[in-house]
Amino acid sequence: MxxxxxxxxxxxxxxxxxxxxxxxxxxxxxxxxxxxxxxxxxxxxxxxxxxxxxxxxxxxxxxxxxxxxxxxxxxxxxxxxxxxxxxxxxxxxxxxxxxxxxxxxxxxxxxxxxxxxxxxxxxxxxxxxxxxxxxxxxxxxxxxxxxxxxxxxxxxxxxGIAVLLVLYMFRRYVYLMTLYALQKIYTEISKAALCAWTWANNRMSWLVQKLRIQPAELSLVQADVCVICLERGRSIVILPCRHLCLCKHCSQQLHRTEGGHRCPICRNYIDTLLQIYA
Missing domain, CATH: 1.10.287 (Helix Hairpins)
Structure with missing residues (x-):
């Protein structure tokens, strides 16, 4: 001036x-x-x-x-x-x-x-x-x-300049908050992936241990026993992989466990459960 x-x-x-x-x-x-x-x-x-x-x-x-x-x-x-x-x-x-x-x-x-x-x-x-x-x-x-x-x-x-500065600071704030939210989402996804990976490793270890049972028990399991509890008979088919491997009680409790959205045998995602035996 x-x-x-x-x-x-x-x-x-x-x-x-x-x-x-x-x-x-x-x-x-x-x-x-x-x-x-x-x-x-x-x-x-x-x-x-x-x-x-x-x-x-x-x-x-x-x-x-x-x-x-x-x-x-x-x-x-x-x-x-x-x-x-x-x-x-x-x-x-x-x-x-x-x-x-x-x-x-x-x-x-x-x-x-x-x-x-x-x-x-x-x-x-x-x-x-x-x-x-x-x-x-x-x-x-x-x-x-x-x-x-x-x-x-x-x-x-x-x-006008002050308004533009305020808008710029607001845009910067929104940008930083978006970055913070994305970083938080990435952290949560990483934690979930790590938990899923840990659960998968645990389940694989458990399955390996289960596969080491006696031949008589193995033939019994492969015949008609639930792969989770190994006590009740199989009555639930998993779709779309079509594995008959769960009893009714374990299928109701499956979603509460880690990795409950995957098939216990092939590890594919579960779309629906179909009961074929009463």
Whole structure:
């Protein structure tokens, strides 16, 4: 999960943050040059306005001085044209005042325009910052939602893995129990086979000992005496081998002895017992 979040962070940094950083650096450079140019223009306008105003004032003062000197030196000569000179003086004064007011208003307008230009970029930066903050908020919300989605998927995946592990452990348990049961069955079968083998050996030894009886007794046994008790007459036939070798009492007790499912003579399996004598 840490590797996934690290890769997502690198992708976001490469796709979004680095371009945003480049845009911010470009905006800061533009702001710097804009302020430098604005400062230069404002400084130039202020200096030019100051020089023009000073030259106008100096010209006005020079003209006033010249006028006064001319009026002083030529007062007597200019009595005829005094009215004309007075009208000209007031006209020049009014014109100078109008020009001064015009220039003053012009400079004030230039100053207001300069202030508007200077405030234009900060306003744009404020708008851009607001847009970036909104975009970053939406991006953070998107990242949080997808992170929660990934955590939910990881949680469900962990639950699935846990279920698979439980199923695997259950399957392993069933497999081990099956092996244990098969091993136990094999052990019981081995014990039963060993017991059957032991019983067969004992019966063979017993039969060998019985076969060593006297010839008279042997002929009697082969005639009609039960091969197990050697006392009662034979009355039961064993199928399918068809040996007539048991009495009724021994045939009823045969299944209680070891190897009671085999014929005492040929050792074949017994399917059924058939009584032929009462």
């Amino acid at each position: 840490l590797a996934i979040f690290s890769s997502i962070a690198r992708i976001i940094d490469a796709i979004l943050l680095q371009p945003v950083a480049a845009i911010i650096e470009a905006i800061l450079g533009a702001v710097y040059y804009f302020f430098a140019i604005s400062y230069f223009i404002g400084y130039f306008l202020v200096k030019c306005g100051t020089l023009i105003w000073r030259y106008l004032c100096e010209g006005y003062e020079v003209a006033n001085v010249v006028y006064r000197r001319c009026a002083h030196y030529f007062s007597e000569l200019c009595n005829i044209i005094f009215d004309v000179a007075e009208y000209a003086y007031y006209g020049i004064t009014d014109l100078t005042t109008a020009i001064g007011l015009f220039l003053s208003n012009l400079l004030m307008g230039i100053g207001n325009f300069t202030i508007w230009l200077l405030m234009l970029l900060p306003r744009a930066l404020v708008r851009l910052a607001d847009y970036l903050v909104n975009m970053l908020y939406k991006l953070g919300q998107y990242i949080v939602e997808h992170g929660l989605h990934l955590l939910d998927n990881a949680f469900r995946l962990s639950i």
